[in-house]
Amino acid sequence: MRHNRRGEGGRVRVGVAETFVHELRGRIPGERVVCGPDALALACRPPDAAAGTGPAALVRCRHAADVLLAVRAAREAGLPLSVLGRGHDRAGRSPVAGGVVLDVQDLRSVAVDPATATAHVGGGVSSLDVAVAGAPHGLVPVTGWRGDAGLVGLSLGGGCGPLTGRAGLAADNLLGAVVVLADGTRVDTDDDPDLLWALRGGGGDVGVVVQARLALHRARVLVGGTIVYPWSRAPTVLAGLADLLGSAPDELTVRSGVRRDPDGRPVVVVQPVWSGDPAAWTGRPGPVPHLATLGTPLSTDVAPLTLVSLLGDEDRARQVGGATRHELVRTRTLERLDPAATQALLDAGRTMTSPRSRVWLHHFHGAADRVDPASAALPLRRPHLVAEVVAGWDEAGRGALHRAWADRVAARLSWTALGGDATPLGPGEADRVTDVHGTDAVRLLELKTRYDPDGIFRSPPPPQSDSATTPA
Structure with a gap:
């Protein structure tokens, strides 16, 4: 059960955040759990993108195990969560007011399988990371237009880019993922097709993608x-x-x-x-x-x-x-x-x-x-x-x-x-x-309720339940 430790107006009480930081620093090296103004500065690019909405803490996750620990600790403390990939969300949605930002930028592993034209990547990998790894094999990922942007985060939202006409959106090339859900469990989408569907363009507010499998395409030049x-x-x-x-x-x-x-x-x-x-x-x-x-x-x-x-x-x-x-x-x-x-x-x-x-x-x-x-x-x-x-x-x-x-x-x-x-x-x-997702908004809301019934993950916003529409 989620513990309700919020004061008036939904503001997280300072003592709860301090307890979370203290407890987590006992399990993750202290310098990787950042709080106060430093957390806001790290979570926002540009630094003032979300001025006044500072998180209680930011956790620099080096391994999937760090994500598990942070999600479980935040849930126990009743703190909301958001995920920071490569830090290029110009909307300033990475910080969640009074909550915890999970910084996954260090999850940058890339393993290319030339035989199947796939890449197994960490949740914080950049588009350029995967392009560099695929180049010796004549393989390219489906990316946006920026090399320093997070490829997993791009895939969760859709992802138009230079290969859209030939290979579709980045989301269409997300073949599978390992996700840490709001209850602190780790799930592979191979065992849950509904979860994969929700991740492919649905925004990713149902959990933290710590690993992903991406389709690559043959194009040396x-x-x-x-x-x-x-x-x-x-x-x-x-x-x-x-x-x-x-x-x-x-x-x-x-x-x-x-x-x-x-x-x-x-x-x-x-x-x-x-x-x-x-x-x-x-x-x-x-x-x-x-x-x-x-x-x-x-x-x-x-x-x-x-x-x-x-x-x-x-x-x-x-x-x-x-x-x-x-x-x-x-x-x-x-x-x-x-x-x-x-x-x-x-x-x-x-x-x-x-x-x-x-x-x-x-x-x-x-x-x-x-x-x-x-x-x-x-x-x-x-x-x-x-x-x-x-x-x-x-x-x-x-x-x-x-x-x-x-x-x-x-x-x-x-x-x-x-x-x-x-x-x-x-x-x-x-x-x-909701306009983007059309009638799929209804299913996305149902899955949000299934995977995150307490609304632990706060960013990006889910579709609005009262305005689902049908694409023309």
């Missing part, structure tokens, strides 16, 4: 890069892009959007990745070269490369100018890049309030559309675009200006189909969790 177009050509480029995306082959996945260049001018960015035979791209016109003819580019940097170099380049590009101190994310799901959506993007670029802000369009098509909707908690399986509106800024006291821009853009990009990818959902978008 990709073709990819970045094409930047001047703002004067934006309408033509976006119209041409809409036509191309509608007929793109599985092997081509495109991320596109609007942002500012280093001089502060709005530009259109197109980032193609071709994961088929490189010979089909080299030496003759094809869909990737065509993307560079939608107008006269300011720059074109598209060439054969590996997934390791693609992810590494993205990480390095994000490091230019340092980390963004404040970020807000809004997402919408679009059926297509129609004239209304195109005009919304043009207005977004023209009115952008910060050089740190941008709008990305993630292309959902191909293999991702052919996955059985019943195999994962992401039921929308037909071509669409996931629009990711990111407001980023550094100056204090200016948040209202940038938030208002993001909200205006998101309102203009009204979704015409429910569903998509839960990974980029940002602060204030808990209601959209």
Whole structure:
């Protein structure tokens, strides 16, 4: 039975947290159990992402056994739990107020089986970790666009990335997992198919994934890069892009959007990745070269490369100018890049309030559309675009200006189909969790009750029980 040791207003009494820390330090080396302001600083990236919602403690888990100990101790103390992977949740959901953050970043083991094209990984592994391990065997994982992001956490939310068209979402490539549940038991999804279904895109708020088995795909060489177009050509480029995306082959996945260049001018960015035979791209016109003819580019940097170099380049590009101190994310799901959506993007670029802000369009098509909707908690399986509106800024006291821009853009990009990818959902978008999962929200809530009846795990938020809807 869960012990209720909360005071008025649901605040955890200080004595309970101190007892938890003291008891756990007797079983886990003391320096790995962090409390106070240091816990908040470690749990939030950027550090102020969840200011005022500091956890009582953060536990740096080096082994699956540490996770077991921490979950059992937190449950005994009646403290809520959340999980910190690689620390790239811009929504600031990793800390849970007055609770315990389980930091699994050190669970980074990777073992590749070339014969079965699978990887057995720890729960805190990064996308780049797995890409590096698979490279000698000509194998690649299905990742997002960042190498330093946690691959397991990405898989729990969905995970659009450079291989979406060819191999589906990261969630579709999660083959199995070992999970520590809220009651402190350790379960293998091979023995519990319902649990695997809930993990594949369901958000992962039913337990802690300490190990995972991932599908890999054969692709030694990709073709990819970045094409930047001047703002004067934006309408033509976006119209041409809409036509191309509608007929793109599985092997081509495109991320596109609007942002500012280093001089502060709005530009259109197109980032193609071709994961088929490189010979089909080299030496003759094809869909990737065509993307560079939608107008006269300011720059074109598209060439054969590996997934390791693609992810590494993205990480390095994000490091230019340092980390963004404040970020807000809004997402919408679009059926297509129609004239209304195109005009919304043009207005977004023209009115952008910060050089740190941008709008990305993630292309959902191909293999991702052919996955059985019943195999994962992401039921929308037909071509669409996931629009990711990111407001980023550094100056204090200016948040209202940038938030208002993001909200205006998101309102203009009204979704015409429910569903998509839960990974980029940002602060204030808990209601959209249900939109993403559609009718699967009902089953997710039932499984949440089964695996975590006391609501020990608090992040990310589960779907709302009174608003389950059916994908269009």
